[in-house]
Amino acid sequence: MAQIEFLGTGTSTGVPQPLCTCEVCRSTDPRDKRLRCSSLLKFDNTNILIDCSPDFRQQAMRANIDHIDALLLTHGHADHMGGIDDLRPYCTYNPLPIYAEERVIDDVKRRLPYCFMQNPYPGIPRLDTYPIVANQPFEVGNITITPLRVMHFNLPIVAFRINNMAYVTDCLTMPQETIAQLQGLDLLVINALRHTEHISHQTLSDALALIERLAPQRAYLIHMSHDMGLHAKVSQQLPPHVQFAYDGLKLDF
Numbered sequence: 001m002a003q004i005e006f007l008g009t010g011t012s013t014g015v016p017q018p019l020c021t022c023e024v025c026r027s028t029d030p031r032d033k034r035l036r037c038s039s040l041l042k043f044d045n046t047n048i049l050i051d052c053s054p055d056f057r058q059q060a061m062r063a064n065i066d067h068i069d070a071l072l073l074t075h076g077h078a079d080h081m082g083g084i085d086d087l088r089p090y091c092t093y094n095p096l097p098i099y100a101e102e103r104v105i106d107d108v109k110r111r112l113p114y115c116f117m118q119n120p121y122p123g124i125p126r127l128d129t130y131p132i133v134a135n136q137p138f139e140v141g142n143i144t145i146t147p148l149r150v151m152h153f154n155l156p157i158v159a160f161r162i163n164n165m166a167y168v169t170d171c172l173t174m175p176q177e178t179i180a181q182l183q184g185l186d187l188l189v190i191n192a193l194r195h196t197e198h199i200s201h202q203t204l205s206d207a208l209a210l211i212e213r214l215a216p217q218r219a220y221l222i223h224m225s226h227d228m229g230l231h232a233k234v235s236q237q238l239p240p241h242v243q244f245a246y247d248g249l250k251l252d253f
């Protein structure tokens with residue numbers, strides 16, 4: 001028995017977007033307030049964080065996260081790792097393991113060089129890095145996680161499959177091999193930015209077409225921009241097994 005809690009479901013600017021006065025940014029519906037993308041996976045005694053957004057501190061307090069056993073990074077963009085320094089309270093006693101592709105570990109080291117110095121200043125986040133490779137499953141505790149290749153325009157990044165759940169963010173396209181590995185899911189979490197095309201993200205219709213190919217039992221959309229429209233209104237356009245996720249939503253899988 002496991003649970004995913006959506007800590008943030010917005011695109012890189014978040015929703016509302018600063019300076020914008022559109023109806024979504026002015027909405028009072030809490031489902032239209034989207035922090036940057038991150039999720040917490042809860043297993044019996046194991047908490048796994050997927051990505052660590054610049055809103056992590058606020059997300060951790062809202063979700064009452066009492067410990068984190070591992071951080072999985074999909075890629076090195078700021079909206080997915082900008083909150084790593086705020087992990088400090090979670091690595092006071094033990095270093096926090098970060099699982100990411102080698103290139104993304106380099107991004108972490110470039111962004112937070114002070115965490116990786118020989119004699120670091122006291123109080124810095126204590127991080128251990130573990131390189132992962134697409135298609136090579138790894139374990140956190142007794143949980144097996146399979147990283148899968150997806151393409152974020154021309155940047156190769158990873159999605160994660162755990163049991164019959166998969167978490168795919170910032171995907172524009174995915175190779176045939178990944179499509180084959182994402183069959184038979186109970187729960188698919190996948191990105192959909194807006195209605196009109198974008199150079200590096202799927203549109204809503206791209207996401208719906210891909211969901212049809214992958215045929216999960218149910219799918220939840222993440223990484224939305226304000227251009228997607230009001231949650232209450234645009235939700236009505238979705239097929240019954242697809243929904244927009246929203247911040248704070250918890251699902252069992």
Ligand SMILES: [Zn+2]
Nearest residue numbers: 012077079170
């Ligand atoms: Zn992103």
Ligand SMILES: [Zn+2]
Nearest residue numbers: 020022025226
């Ligand atoms: Zn707006």
Ligand SMILES: [Zn+2]
Nearest residue numbers: 075077152170
């Ligand atoms: Zn990105």
